[in-house]
Amino acid sequence: MARPDQIEIRGSLMADKELAGLTWLRVGGPADWLFMPADVDDLAAFLSQLDADIPVFPMGVGSNLIVRDGGIRGVVIRMGRGFNGVEIEKDTVTAGVAALDAQVAKKAADAGLDLTFLRTIPGAIGGAVRMNAGCYGSYIADVFEKAEAVTRAGERVTLTAQDLQFQYRQTELPEGWVLTQATFRAPSDDPANLHARMEAQLKKRDETQPTKDRTAGSTFRNPAGFSSTGRADDSHELKAWKVIEDAGMRGATRGGAQMNVMHSNFLTNTGGATAEDLEGLGEEVRKKVYETSGLQLQWEIKRVGEPAAK
Template sequence: MSKIPSPRGRLTKNRSLNDLTWLRVGGPADYLFQPADIEDLREFLRDLPADVPVFPMGVGSNLIVRDGGLRSVVIRLGRGFNGISVVDNTVTAGAAALDAHVARKAADAGVDLTFLRTIPGSIGGAVRMNAGCYGSYTADVLRKVTIVTRQGEIADLRPEELNFRYRQTDLADGAVVVSAVFEGPLGDPGELHARMAAQLRKRDETQPTKDRSAGSTFRNPAGFSSTGRADDVHDLKAWKVIDDAGMRGAKVGGAQMSDKHSNFLINTGDATAADLEGLGEEVRKKVYETSGITLEWEIMRVGDPLEK
């Protein structure tokens, strides 16, 4: 690999990523960089040779890192990138701020960003993946995002420049989200907190929140909406076609499709990334055989398989 700059922040060579993902699997990154501040990040990216790949990583809540690891510099933001401030109905949050914390602090100030409360992840990931639930999406409330480009330049982007889609945006490769500005409708703080508490109860009743998972494994199948609307309206649920294929509770090694919610892929304790991805692919195969539907992964899978 080309010569790597020496930053003020923490740079670790051959850093295993398995403890940085919710599924607790994954091989090493060539380097893990945790910048001290935005200027440190900017200078590092500016000086990093152009042939060195960059992978921005949040809290690893929606991610499988394959067992062979990542041939890139993984950038993970921490302190200095997790501030949250509220003025009127405008919320500014650092990319490392947890979605749940942003929702709570916004509610304290009477700003409704309650849909973020049950989303496991950080604001950078929410922007990049257009995270959403309960019919609300990040795209609905985002007003501005600040990034550091792969060339080390700081830029502000408007929502229309991101071309938001279901779990997708057009952020450039290697661009690192550092903060975002949201506008939410005003509401009563007590009512907003009560709504979030109800959402949490419902989530805990229906999802395996105490297991090692990465949220929904597959997208709900598109093109099956009785309303005729495109893509974001899904009357047919992934868990239903997984159940119909007989894959609820299915296992490969230490990986299992949850008995509680069959669209949740869980690490029962000793799964490898290959177990998890292999089980997911087996589910996709069985669903296609039984229903003709090709499920699309919602979990991001990156890196190299382990060489045998």
């Protein structure tokens, strides 16, 4: 088994690569290694040869991520141009994991297929599948057909919904496995209707969410994760923003971090925040919400890596 720099690749490999510029919150230390595979063959060959003791972390566009200030040990695998294709056949849409959610929604709409709920979700398809992303009452789990992945040992596998065990804002995927593409089966509708619906969704989003600020989308899951039927649903009465506001934490700050004044469930880098500022403020919010309501907020933003050395 080999170190990353001993493996012949067609993509790119960088040592001690700073990750802050690759995340929407613009924080985080370096990865020991950053590997950007050229395609699935390149990825599979790399993982099959990589020393099994070296951890692997797949990364998309960094839209729902805090990388801690000490960075990430091991190899961060960032999926790029070789994984952003979108193909449509009859009522199915197959998208590479690096394809942006918004672009997939628009291309599906052009073909008369309804994946409109993806239009306002920040990020790419890999993260959307991993987190069972959803809004307006629709979720990835509702349209999911299958996904392709490469295991930590470099084997290619096809995953079903049963394999992924979709839950509210999470799925089950073995450590080090890397999603490469996903296929969705979408209901049909008139393209004009679909595009009009997406325009209305965008307008509503821009009126209610701080889309021009440096955030990572919703910080915490809504408190009541699953409906009584077992279906993931965030249309219940308890909203994370409401319990944060009721706890008096709207606009709360720590260093350069703030709970956004426009929408209190959006953790924001107002400029110069560290990952410690952001995660620390989030934990302060969780503590205050628990003290005032007895509710334990669960992070929706993924936090990875190590804190800065003291």
